[in-house]
Amino acid sequence: MSDWQPSELQQERLAYRRRQTVRSGVIAGVSSVLVLALVVFGVGSTPGWPRVRQTFFDFHRGWQALPVVAQGLWLNIRVMLVCAVLIVVFGLALAIMRTLRGAIFFPLRVFAAAYTDVFRGLPLLLVIFLLGFGVPALQLRGLPNQAVIWGGAALVLTYSSYVAEVFRAGIESVHPSQRAAARSLGLSYRQTLRFVVLPQAVRRVMPPLLNDFVSLQKDSGLIAVLGVIDAIRAAQLETAEDFNFTPYVVAGLLFVALTIPLTRLTDWVARRQGWYGGGGGPV
Amino acid sequence: MTARSALAVLATLAVVGLAACAPADNAGSGTTTPSSADACSKDKLALKTAGTFAVGTDKPAYEPWFSGDDPTNGKGYESAVTYAVAKKLGFEPAEVKWQTVQFNTAFAPGPKKFDLDVNQVSISEDRRKAVDFSTGYYDVRQSVITTAGSKIANAKSIADLAGAKLGAQVGTTSYTALRDVIKPKQQPAPYDTNDLAVQALKNRQLDGIVVDLPTGFYMTAAQLDNGKIIGQLPGGSQTEQFGFVLEKGSKLTPCVSQAVDALRADGTLTKLQEQFLTAEGAPELS
Numbered sequence: 001m002s003d004w005q006p007s008e009l010q011q012e013r014l015a016y017r018r019r020q021t022v023r024s025g026v027i028a029g030v031s032s033v034l035v036l037a038l039v040v041f042g043v044g045s046t047p048g049w050p051r052v053r054q055t056f057f058d059f060h061r062g063w064q065a066l067p068v069v070a071q072g073l074w075l076n077i078r079v080m081l082v083c084a085v086l087i088v089v090f091g092l093a094l095a096i097m098r099t100l101r102g103a104i105f106f107p108l109r110v111f112a113a114a115y116t117d118v119f120r121g122l123p124l125l126l127v128i129f130l131l132g133f134g135v136p137a138l139q140l141r142g143l144p145n146q147a148v149i150w151g152g153a154a155l156v157l158t159y160s161s162y163v164a165e166v167f168r169a170g171i172e173s174v175h176p177s178q179r180a181a182a183r184s185l186g187l188s189y190r191q192t193l194r195f196v197v198l199p200q201a202v203r204r205v206m207p208p209l210l211n212d213f214v215s216l217q218k219d220s221g222l223i224a225v226l227g228v229i230d231a232i233r234a235a236q237l238e239t240a241e242d243f244n245f246t247p248y249v250v251a252g253l254l255f256v257a258l259t260i261p262l263t264r265l266t267d268w269v270a271r272r273q274g275w276y277g278g279g280g281g282p283v
Numbered sequence: 284m285t286a287r288s289a290l291a292v293l294a295t296l297a298v299v300g301l302a303a304c305a306p307a308d309n310a311g312s313g314t315t316t317p318s319s320a321d322a323c324s325k326d327k328l329a330l331k332t333a334g335t336f337a338v339g340t341d342k343p344a345y346e347p348w349f350s351g352d353d354p355t356n357g358k359g360y361e362s363a364v365t366y367a368v369a370k371k372l373g374f375e376p377a378e379v380k381w382q383t384v385q386f387n388t389a390f391a392p393g394p395k396k397f398d399l400d401v402n403q404v405s406i407s408e409d410r411r412k413a414v415d416f417s418t419g420y421y422d423v424r425q426s427v428i429t430t431a432g433s434k435i436a437n438a439k440s441i442a443d444l445a446g447a448k449l450g451a452q453v454g455t456t457s458y459t460a461l462r463d464v465i466k467p468k469q470q471p472a473p474y475d476t477n478d479l480a481v482q483a484l485k486n487r488q489l490d491g492i493v494v495d496l497p498t499g500f501y502m503t504a505a506q507l508d509n510g511k512i513i514g515q516l517p518g519g520s521q522t523e524q525f526g527f528v529l530e531k532g533s534k535l536t537p538c539v540s541q542a543v544d545a546l547r548a549d550g551t552l553t554k555l556q557e558q559f560l561t562a563e564g565a566p567e568l569s
Contacts, residue, residue, distance in 0.1 A: 226488075227474050227480070229473060
């Protein structure tokens, strides 16, 4: 306990700051409420609004469509999860291939480069049509026929090339001195990659990887062209019944509801692990 | 202008702008119903050439609407219905003269050389702006098609189809019929176009496709190897109909419609459908 009190001048300053904080809080609140009221009143009183609400935001219709759309979304989620694992494996393998050193690995480097060039350039929809309708048309023995499998294969092929480039950027962003230090400590090339380069590389590319993951989640719906019912196709089928677009809105909300928690979770994990800022701690 | 007043102006503009988004209602276009149906005896008909009934259709004339690419033989559904209409109007079969009219030109705007054209033309309000239609002589029905050797190739009833993997074009009545009439155990496969469904059938990703019967005839004849129509689904509340095409404003239209209505009422249309569609490879499924 001490008898120390801030000086009168300091107390005055603190009080002033408090008043200022309260004042800006009140102003921000009032202006927000005003704008909100203006928007609600403005939009709500337009002559077209009842029709907009009826066509896009019909709660009853949305509730009715929800089970079907959610069932479609379950397909999106399954496809996404299986593909994501394969994509990370293939993408990382391609990135490692492409960053191998030594003359003997030249063919592998060329292959990885050619692969990423081709599949990053090909439109995903084209690859889906090519694999989903084209390969089963060959009627080859022993090849699967299911649309989901070939659609998933198309997703994996295309996204692996994106993810490979993200991983490569991460690997190449690790300073050469790190490798040099590891090698001079007696670590082999493989050990250097495993214990020094990759851990740093993966941390750095976490945000762009998440980007690709979210994008995959949405593009997983493209395999609907092969005749399977995902969330968007389910919403389309619902909409075709009565030309009410609420099922589309429902599907959109479900997709958004899926991505937002994922983003927050990744951010939280990354911050907790101290991934951002290269482990230097808060500065 | 301060930031605050700028905000106010912006908000006002936004509200005004939204108010401009009033719904655009198109005024209901009145449909003209031909009323004068009294002068329908043969000598009073407004014909292109007196005494002959000039009928157009495309060449080749496809099965089962015609038979053997010869519309004059009275075989095939459309040929038979045309001769039945001609008879109702008082013509002898020999007085019916056929001419070749391309499908697309049949319902293009402008004067016509034919009295009427019969070519599986669906009645639509858009086409009605350019030509007249008789009342429909054929209600389009849904059918199930497959290829020989598929597991439903020998299906005889709707129950036989329940275990099959079936597809249809998204947003069509075919898809609705697939879902609601057949009620398959496996999830129906929706495709963006009929062509993609045909591809999937060829790939054996599907056991069968639900399409309207006219398209089914085309697919099994032209697009599929060993294509087979399993049968027609029970008719629902169908809106699509085939009608005879007549010149816009033709005085003949009410008479032809009257004849078609009479043929429908006395069961001739049903009888001809059974004879030329059901018996020619599109049996009824129940």
